[in-house]
Amino acid sequence: MIAAEYCAVVFDLDGTLADTAEDIRGALVSALAREGLPPIDVASVRLMIGGGPKVLVERALHRLGVPARNDLVDRLAQAFHAESKRRGNHSSRMFDGAESALRQLHRSGVRIGLCSNKPHDLCHQLVRDLAVDTYIDEVLGSSDDLPKKPDPALLLAVIERLGVPPGETLYVGDSAADVAAARAAGVPVILVSYGYTLRSATQLGADAVIDSLAELVRPGPLAQTA
DSSP states (O other): OGGGGSSEEEEOOBTTTEEOHHHHHHHHHHHHHHTTOOOOOHHHHHTTTTSOHHHHHHHHHHHHTOOOOHHHHHHHHHHHHHHHHHHOSTTOEEOTTHHHHHHHHHHHTOEEEEEEEEEHHHHHHHHHHTTOGGGOSEEEEEOSSSOOTTSSHHHHHHHHHHTOOGGGEEEEESSHHHHHHHHHHTOOEEEETTSSOSSOGGGTTOSEEESOGGGGSSSSSOSOOO
16 A cells, blocks of 8 residues: 555645535636626636635636736635535535545544645535545645645645654645645655646656555555656
């Protein structure tokens, strides 16, 4: 079991552990509608996820050809956050192999963390809605206190809370920002191949790329390396 080589494993959330694009799209479309703006299809939204609400709405406005004025971005980001809390996560699901991997890691004594640019309260809401909160020791989403990934601060803060040295921690994500954060933190990083990224995960410089989180807990070496 690859993950058993580490004392802790920290996961990204959207696009890594859970497929949340439908719910994110629903909240985004509702926020856009408040400003009289048209909806965006879910395939496009998948490629906008990962930088937090402001980055999401900036990308959405660019897609719609609307100038990303600061006041508009702020209103949309706040509306998106409120809509996300109100709507919940009815369409979100764990990716295949994700829940069983968390369960097996938890049972084996590996410390489990979550590090996401998703707002902190929405991270907690999601892991509760997906009923995986009992497996995760530390959850840290974005806030005003720490810069977002690719800055390593969020990842290092989770690792500190887990009480494990960075060199004994594995980070699992889906994006270039995840790789950059892990490298800056001195943490080995694995990417999933199915995440929310325009570029192939094999082109992003991770230590390995996997097709399922189940590969983390299978006997033997990783099936695919970057």
